[in-house]
Amino acid sequence: MTKQEAIYKYALRLGDDALILGHRLSELCSRGPILEEDLALTNISLDLIGRTQALFIYAASIEGKGKTEDDLAYRRSENNYGNHLITEQPNGDFAHTIARQLFISSFEYLFYSELEKSKDETLSAIAKKTNKEIKYHMQHASDWTIRLGDGTNESHKRMQNAINDLWMFTGELFEMDEIDAQLLPEGISVDLIPLKTNWNNYIKTVLTEATLKVPEDGYMQTGSRKGIHTENLGHILSEMQYLQRAYPDAKW
Amino acid sequence: MHNEHSDTHFQTRIDNGEHIEAKDYMPENYRKHLIRQMSQHAHSEVIGMQPEGNWITRAPSLRAKQILLAKIQDEGGHGLYLYSAAETLGVSRVEFIQQLQSGKAKYSSIFNYPALNWADVGAIGWLVDGAAIVNQVSLQRTSYGPYSRAMVRICKEESFHQRQGYEIMAKMMKGTKDQQAMAQDAMNRWWWPALMMFGPHDTDSPHSSDAVKWKIKRETNDELRQKFIDKTIPQAELIGLTVPDDKIKLDEKTGHYKIGPINWDEFYRVIAGNGPCNKQRLDHHIKFHEEGSWVRDAAVAYKQKHSTKELQTV
Numbered sequence: 001m002t003k004q005e006a007i008y009k010y011a012l013r014l015g016d017d018a019l020i021l022g023h024r025l026s027e028l029c030s031r032g033p034i035l036e037e038d039l040a041l042t043n044i045s046l047d048l049i050g051r052t053q054a055l056f057i058y059a060a061s062i063e064g065k066g067k068t069e070d071d072l073a074y075r076r077s078e079n080n081y082g083n084h085l086i087t088e089q090p091n092g093d094f095a096h097t098i099a100r101q102l103f104i105s106s107f108e109y110l111f112y113s114e115l116e117k118s119k120d121e122t123l124s125a126i127a128k129k130t131n132k133e134i135k136y137h138m139q140h141a142s143d144w145t146i147r148l149g150d151g152t153n154e155s156h157k158r159m160q161n162a163i164n165d166l167w168m169f170t171g172e173l174f175e176m177d178e179i180d181a182q183l184l185p186e187g188i189s190v191d192l193i194p195l196k197t198n199w200n201n202y203i204k205t206v207l208t209e210a211t212l213k214v215p216e217d218g219y220m221q222t223g224s225r226k227g228i229h230t231e232n233l234g235h236i237l238s239e240m241q242y243l244q245r246a247y248p249d250a251k252w
Numbered sequence: 253m254h255n256e257h258s259d260t261h262f263q264t265r266i267d268n269g270e271h272i273e274a275k276d277y278m279p280e281n282y283r284k285h286l287i288r289q290m291s292q293h294a295h296s297e298v299i300g301m302q303p304e305g306n307w308i309t310r311a312p313s314l315r316a317k318q319i320l321l322a323k324i325q326d327e328g329g330h331g332l333y334l335y336s337a338a339e340t341l342g343v344s345r346v347e348f349i350q351q352l353q354s355g356k357a358k359y360s361s362i363f364n365y366p367a368l369n370w371a372d373v374g375a376i377g378w379l380v381d382g383a384a385i386v387n388q389v390s391l392q393r394t395s396y397g398p399y400s401r402a403m404v405r406i407c408k409e410e411s412f413h414q415r416q417g418y419e420i421m422a423k424m425m426k427g428t429k430d431q432q433a434m435a436q437d438a439m440n441r442w443w444w445p446a447l448m449m450f451g452p453h454d455t456d457s458p459h460s461s462d463a464v465k466w467k468i469k470r471e472t473n474d475e476l477r478q479k480f481i482d483k484t485i486p487q488a489e490l491i492g493l494t495v496p497d498d499k500i501k502l503d504e505k506t507g508h509y510k511i512g513p514i515n516w517d518e519f520y521r522v523i524a525g526n527g528p529c530n531k532q533r534l535d536h537h538i539k540f541h542e543e544g545s546w547v548r549d550a551a552v553a554y555k556q557k558h559s560t561k562e563l564q565t566v
Binding site for chain 2: 039053069074146147148243250251
């Protein structure tokens, strides 16, 4: 793979993560447990779609085939998407939404803090901008995890279930594939292996404060970076891409 | 000297163009009128998130998705300001929500219509927000201070909403035949309900006279509706949309458009609860409110636990 191809794929799948999680959160509009929270969740969604746009514009420019960011979002099928499996998991109850946010945003904070140092100037600039937003997303998810874990018996139980249910999708966040490996010596990609310890420590601190248990590492599901997804992604794309696919000649 | 707690003194202040503030004396009916109107306004913002929210996951471009998300967020934010402003009259948000869910309080009937194709998102921004702005611009001068100030903030954002709605319509009218058909279909379905948003004709409006005397309402339903009509018809023509009314005529003398008769039977039927989405909108609100109750309980329990702990350590 040429360096250009590797950067294209690297930017694209970071965009996929943001797009699919942003889409999931956008489903929650008018469905929050309280109006303030409705606004907070859609605000996070808005940050994520904005990040997607920046990453896809960059990916399209590197690919050099004259595609737009919308071609990349709306005209690719499931097996060409590289988002992590956890981003496509259903919103579930509010505890599941929050657990997903906690796991992803704390990973992203560590990841984008490293990407800020990337020798690729565009990726570094996007990382700097997005990390300001991620700090808030992480704070929001951590606060709610603590409140729900240490709230009522019911909220404690729901929060623990959500943490347990989503744990199996956290392993692949730290997997390195050939693209990560190829761009690492160039100083472009992030080395994911060392992030794991910091991530585990952070999650442990939050869950302990929330009076929740950290799950044991068991079976970890993987495959997203190779385009093998859970059944959820197909449904997300068929809804998201509907207009672009049904009216391929239209401009929106 | 006037007694500061008299209706005469109150009316003098109104006539002098003063703002009435939360702790000032006000006649009980003035308070009641405001509670009804402001909570209705807040509920409308919140229920209004649903028809547009119906298209967020299907927005056809990343830009469109971001604009729509931001817009709906604004509406929710307006709901929050308005609930806070209305709370200054002595009713809590919990009570307002109970009144909405029991059907005691209303919201704008326009949101009982469905958003069926992507152009509906354009039509809602352009026509529904467009009609709302005419009303809200006028309300910036309303006599109750907290309401007036909320309106000043809200109007700034609403004009952006109206422009984005019109931009969607204009883009679709320049697009493929399918897109043009969607835009016209949306126009046909939203035009009349948008005109009904201003309420019954002045001769039939049960709330108008006191509201005008108290300067809660600064212009009448028919005056506001006419402003909207005069502003909107040329905008429709400019992008090639047909207004679904074959009786429209420009009166050269007055410069105002005359329109055909509004179907008031439909208006009263939808207000009474029999519109296409009345049940769906309320059911949705109730369902997610109830599903969120364990979250709200947890937040309260957490706060109580920790404020007790803090007290113990002091």
